[in-house]
Every structure is written in C-alpha cells, then in structure tokens.
Amino acid sequence: MPAQLIDGAAIAARTKSEVQTRVRELTNLGHRVHLVALLVGGIDAGALYAQRQGEACRAIGIDYTLHKLPATITQKELKHEIRRLNADASVTGIMMHLPLPSHLDAPRLQYEIDVVKDVEGVNPANIGYVVYGHTLIAPCTALSAVELIKSTGVRIEGAEAVVVGASQIAGKPISLLLTEQMATVTLCHIATKDLKLHTRRAEILVVAVGKPGLIQPEDVLDGAVIIDVGINRIALPDGTKKTVGDVEFDTVRHKASHITPVPGGVGPMTVAMLLRNTLRSAELHFGTTK
Amino acid sequence: MPAQLIDGAAIAARTKSEVQTRVRELTNLGHRVHLVALLVGGIDAGALYAQRQGEACRAIGIDYTLHKLPATITQKELKHEIRRLNADASVTGIMMHLPLPSHLDAPRLQYEIDVVKDVEGVNPANIGYVVYGHTLIAPCTALSAVELIKSTGVRIEGAEAVVVGASQIAGKPISLLLTEQMATVTLCHIATKDLKLHTRRAEILVVAVGKPGLIQPEDVLDGAVIIDVGINRIALPDGTKKTVGDVEFDTVRHKASHITPVPGGVGPMTVAMLLRNTLRSAELHFGTTK
Secondary structure (H helix, E strand, O other), rough: OEEEEOOOOHHHHHHHHHHHHHHHHHHHOOOOEEEEEEEEOOHHHHHHHHHHHHHHEEEEEEOEEEEEEEOOOOOOOHHHHHHHHOOOOOOOOOEEOOOOOOOOHHHHHHHHOOOOOOOOOOOOOHHHHHHHOOOOOOOOOHHHHHEEEEEEEOOOOEEEEEEEOOOOOOOOHHHHHHHOOEEEEEEEOOOOOOOOHOOOOOOOEOOOOOOOOOHHHHHOOOOOOEEEEOEEEEOOOOOEEEOOOOOOOOHHOOOEEEEEEOOOOOOHHHHHHHHHHHHHHHHHHHHOOO | OOOEHHHOHHHHHHHHHHHHHHHHHHHOOOOEEEEEEEEEEEOOHEEEEEEHHHHHHHOOOOOOEEEHHHOOHHHHHHHHHHHHHHHHHOOEEEOOOOOOOOOOOHHHHHHOOOOOOOOOOOOOHHHHHHHOOOOOOOOOHHHHHHHHHHHHHOOOOOOEEEEEEEOOOOOOHHHHHHHHOEEEEEEOOOOOOOOHHHOOOOOOOEEEOOOOOEEEEHHOOOOOOEEOOOOOEEEEOOOOEEEOOOOOOOHHHOOEEOOOOOOOOHHHHHHHHHHHHHHHHHHHHHHOOO
C-alpha cells in the first residue's frame, strides 16, 4: 500500500491561516508586525524571491520592507545597518538574503541580528539556544521538516531518527530539533562509511543532501516516515526539466508509511515557518507571547 | 589484552605546559592573560573550586581575579557587571561559576559574555558557531572528551561514534564536536529505546550520564575507544567512598582498545581545556592567534 502523502502545501496553508488570525489580533491591539529584508547586490533571482516573500507577508497582514543595498557595501556599513534595525522599535523582524557578495562575512553579520528579531533563526545564539533546550526561534527549514513529521501523528520521542546530510542550514539544525523532541538521532554525511546501515533502521528518515535518487526502496525501513528536504532540477529524456527530491519517490512511497512529495512538501512549509517565525519575533518584541 | 589507558592527567599536564609556554611568550610581548571568574553567593564548594582554579591559572602565569558577588544580586546588576568586564580591555577572559541562585537566568547571562572572552564556551552563540563549523571557543568538557579521543591516534573521520547522555554541558556539545570531526554520530539519551543496540556498534563510545555501571563489557564493541565522562561517588561495602565513572572499568577495559580511567581521565583534561580556552580567548582578544 503506498504511503500517505504529507501534503506540505495544505499544512502550510493551514499554518499561514493561523498566523494571519494572530497577526490580525495583534494589529487590533495596535501592534504592527513588520519584517525588514536585506538584499545586498542586485541579483535577479534574489530580487524575485524577495518580491514573492513580500507578497506572502502582505497577504497575511505582515508589513514587509525590502532594503536593497549596493554590492559594494562594506562589512562595517552592513553591521551598522543591522544594528540600526535592531534598535528601531517599529521593526519586529529582520532577515538577510543569502548569498552575500564574497567580501562579506555572513556568520558574523547573522550574529549581529537581534536574537528576538532573527526570523530565520540564523543567529548562532539562536542555534545555541536550541542546543540548550531554550529555543527562541529555530531555523525555518529545520522547523519545516519537524512540523511535517509531527503532522503524521507518529511518536517522535524514542523514535530512531536518521538525518542524512549535515549542512548548517538543514541537517544539523534538524538533528538538534529532533533530539529536543527526544528522538534518538544519528546524523549521517559525506564521510559516513555505511549509509544504508543507518537509513535501513530509521523509523524517521530525513534526507537533505541534494542528490536525486540517493534513497532507493531497499534503503528504507518498512513503514518509515520519510521527509525529503532535497530540491533538485533534473533533465528528463525528452529535454524538459523536473523538480525532484533526494528520495526516489515513485518506488519508495510503497515502503514508507508517510512521505513528503517534492515539490509540495518541505518547500511550501518552509515559507510558512518563516511567517510563523516572523509572528513569533513580533510576539517576543511586543511581549505578547501567549 | 586490556585496553591502553588514556592517561588524562598526563595529557593534561602536557597541555598545561604548552599553554604556559605561550602565556610566557604573550607576557614577554606585554600581553597579560587575565581571567575574571564570577562567584555569586557564598557557597563553600564553589569558593573552594574557584580557589583551586585560581591556583591552576597562576601556576602557568595567568592572572586570576575572583569577583565574589552577593546572592541577592539582581539579573540586571549581574548583566551590567558582565558588560563592564566585556568592555574592560585588561580582562581577556570571563567565566561564571554555576549554579546561580534560582532567581537568576543563567542562559541569558551566559549570552551576555562577549563571545571572545567566553573561556567556558557557554555563550549560546559559541555553541552555535560550533554548529556552523566556525568554532571560536568550545565547551571545556566536550573539548576534553574529543582531545582524549584524538590522543589515541584513532581515525575520527568516518568512525561510528555513539554519545550516551544528551546534557547541554557534555553530551550535546560532544556530539557536535565529533560531527565537526566528521564522525557519524548517534546521540542517545533517557528516551532511547535500545541503548545497547547503539553502544555495541560504537567504534568510539562516549558516556556522559552519571550512572555507575551503566556500560558493561557486553555493551561494547571489541576494540572500541571509550571515553567515560561520568563522575560518581559510590559507597563501598566497607563504608568507604570511591569515585567511579559510568563504565564498569575493570571488566570493560578487557574489550576496549583505549579507555579513560575515572578519576584521572576526562576530569583533569577538562581543567586543562579551560586553561587552553583562556589562552585562546586572550589570543583572540590581542589578535595574536597564530
């Protein structure tokens, strides 16, 4: 029997609707939720992405300001711009589009973002708070993966979870959040000697590598929950292109109990998590957390 | 054949000697290494520990100042004290003895310690930098465990490592540092369903639970490297007391390839790591990192 699909788009829509309701309540109390996004350099892809992000915010009542900064901005100038936004009481959230021009040091700049306004959860201190079990704001992609696991109703506490891919943005924070939820987590990566040994025993399998077809049916446990964080564009024999994950969906779905499609799984939920984090930052900022 | 002992005391002595040499070089350049320790409330155990710490520092040429603060100090006052020390150019390192009185929020205060002066590596941002692979200063106990593994010459990259115990101070940072060293790490804890399943396949086994006898010979892989972070005081049948780890040393040593004794393993090395971190903070402060 094929797995149940984890419908990321539907779950994201529900989450956005909940965020919208709360944003409206805050607005009625006189509190405006206001996200400022920094875009350094005029890269087209970044501008398009930022435009869509702005639309997603405004659609649910969040003010969105895009600060376009020149590619020639110095580390010091950008640091001061972030500090100015930290101090601006009308700004409730700050995010910085990546990549930055190569002369800028992204981790040092992310550290400058006020931990409370850090809607992407990328300030190292916010990752550290996750390690410490005092999570303020966690990274969006990691939250997305964990929320989709929760949506299945499968018990995370005590589950054998295997995360494949140890990136800063996905694999590592996902493993930390799953540990926080009391799963027994194994974090695999490029140096792992016998990857299948681990994936085959995973009750919860999260794959975040960026390699189409990495996970085949023989690599997964019967009844596993599978979250595919990979987003890969591949060329089909007829020359058209298609977006796929790291898991061979059509075959693996017959072994999994629940599986995310790509597209339509982790991707849309990550956008919803950014919006939920933006609300969370505002609640912390206004001191209105419930 | 019994395992080779990992002589934490000897390795610690060597590390201290290296730190001493470099502290002397810095002193000759006119740079004084100066650690300020904060002790809140007059707890006797804390004062004794602080006194020994001061002796360890002075023995290798590090200036040590103990600031005793009243148990009634407020969060705000302590925060300002930390900020004052952050701004004081003659202070190269800051640490805060725990536990704090219950009205104080330790994680928030640790976050106030300048990341460069944070010799214990407890600022959440420093843990976050470990996650991000930009380690500035890592927590001492975790460094101690990893340095003792390195001392064996066993290859960490690609090794199957199992960490038992997911505490903030030991298990979690140890698993992060081992991941940084490219081991495949499984982090086990109280909710792990089948602990032995994991410990039995561990090429590197780190145990940090605080439970005497937790690890028996049948729980370990032949030839494993075993690091025992546990420190437990137990009563012997004759009424005397003894310090033991979490691993049943006398039996397990016949299966391991390398094993730390307790006492004399992780403990002394942790003190050496605090001193090495204190040097590291000073190097970062003076901009003299080699």
